[in-house]
Amino acid sequence: MKFISMRTLLAMALALTLAACGGGKATFTVGGYVSGLVYNGLVLSTNGQTTTVAPAATIATDPNATATFSFPKQLEYGDEYDVTVATQPAHQTCTVSTWYQHDTAGRLASIDIPVSCTMNSFLIGGTISGLTADGLVLTNGSTGGTFTAASGATVFTMPTTVVYGTTYGVTVLTQPTGLFCSVANGAGTMGDASVTSIAVTCVPAS
Known part of the structure; x- marks a missing residue:
């Protein structure tokens, strides 16, 4: 029944x-x-x-x-x-x-x-230039996620999404061997779309 x-x-x-x-x-x-x-x-x-x-x-x-x-x-x-x-x-x-x-x-x-x-939350990332060695580690200070880039990498995407309206700040956590890398456009406030404009540039360490 x-x-x-x-x-x-x-x-x-x-x-x-x-x-x-x-x-x-x-x-x-x-x-x-x-x-x-x-x-x-x-x-x-x-x-x-x-x-x-x-x-x-x-x-x-x-x-x-x-x-x-x-x-x-x-x-x-x-x-x-x-x-x-x-x-x-x-x-x-x-x-x-x-x-x-x-x-x-x-x-x-x-x-x-x-x-x-x-x-809503979105990914952040961008481009890498001049990376001719291993060891580069990027971090996003607002989420704590890291990205390890291999030698020759030209693009990157951080593994953790960022919630709309919150700030993000991508910096170099570990420099690659023999190189110095800097980050441009690494900080901002998350909008309504993924961020792909962060630029990492690596040059020989002095």
């Missing part, structure tokens, strides 16, 4: 009671909460309608604050819904919980869908 939860039984009972009283089908609001939303621009969609979600008013002081949302049009008992992200907010990527985004109105007593947002 298929197991039916108490919440499902209650929702079915509610729908039957309203129908028996002449109230027609029970209706349900599709809503939920969004965690981690810092920037504006998030738009959610379901059943031909959309809703725009703003960050929680206290997000600046409380990183765990959640924003709430609800779609304007209610669904009738038995209607299916599938909540998706129609537009991502600036500088972030939000995802709807796969456990809750698609269901049938009335299967549960209420529709409360979790959405989580994370800050």
